[in-house]
Amino acid sequence: MSTSVGGGKWEWFTPVMHALDPLRRRQMARSLEVLSKQVELGPSTRALDVACGTGTLLKALLPYGCHITAVEPTTRMFQHVQRRFPAVRVFQEPAHAMASVPDKSQDVTIVSATIHGFSPDYRQQVYRELRRVTRGAVAIIDYHANLDPLVALLELAEGGDYFRFVKVVDRELREAFPNVTTTRCGGVESLYLCRLDA
Template sequence: MPQKPGRPPRGVLTQALATPAGKASYVRALFDEIAPRYDDITVWLSLGRDAGWKDVLVRMAAVTPGERALDLACGTGDIAARLRAAGADVTGLDLTHRMLRLAAGKPELAGMRWVCGDMLALPIPDASQHVVTAGYGLRNVPDLRQSLREIRRVLVPGGRFLSLDFTLPRQPLIRATYLAYLRVVGGVVGQWLHGDPDTYRYIPESLARYPGAGGVATLMREEGFTQVSWWPLLGGLMAVNVGQARRTPH
């Protein structure tokens, strides 16, 4: 049995996110810590909209029955379950063993394939997936460009990639208000549930360092994706990035 990561140290969030290695270590320990509360937290912080956004993501994936799909940062399996219901042959991948154990324990997900792996080095064969999805995953990787390269590698030519995540509004005042809201709410919820306000302050701190949906779209084009676009949700506070793996070598 893998050793459980230690609880993220208190008061070190800013320092932890300052380097790729620090972020990788912090994220692994953080998600192990919050795994039992993960489903509830996504509902609370999204004001109950999370399920609808995931429905949109899977509809946009336009899965054909029998296609192979890989759900990255699968957590407890919400998107993976929707992909399977749409007819895909699904593998769920997450960095955190505890998340995968919770997903595998859900009766409705019985028989699903689960893989513990890193989005920077996917343990998945080249050109083997028709669809790759990520729910709140790209924002958490320490090297976004490398993660996109790995996603491109495992997609068949013409395969689709879709990512759902927070993004930053373009207007400076709205952006600042949004981040302040997430810091306050995250701090209160983190203190209440875990005795550590930094637990959910991770979301706005990671978001402040994230290029947002537009920046992700630019990186996707640079890393060999075509038909790249992004779609705002919740008035531009959330977004779905979409792209296809290039059909021929660049």
């Protein structure tokens, strides 16, 4: 994954994301349950899903009743999510420039299964933007170092920064955010919760 938006490989990856959607539902529900024990997720919560893809997180988040906004730069996934979730406000924007999302407007901003694919420089731009739009907590749901061969294969195919990312994620987030806790969600993911309101 790079900073490129709209066209590029993610348009081509869209069918892969559709295929993975049912396989990822259980892990997603588990990760959100871990998150819901650490931050309020309810009707008074303004929640932002950054890089929403085909909507795996949105589907799991909707039952919590939050007021949800989502951003996704890839045209095919953006249009799919607009059709699939008419109640969600979706913007076709990249993670480093979410022009439609006002400063400090979100109680919780969630980025799932995405940050590991960005380059180190781009991650820094994204962290800056996440701090801008969030008043409560940034929840990064992403890989920790693990020996899962399927994950390694997928990440080789994706060609992102996964192999380096899992080694530096804890230190990097602690440098970018004032208050970070890491919780294993079971399976291959951890919740990196970055509080801005502590």
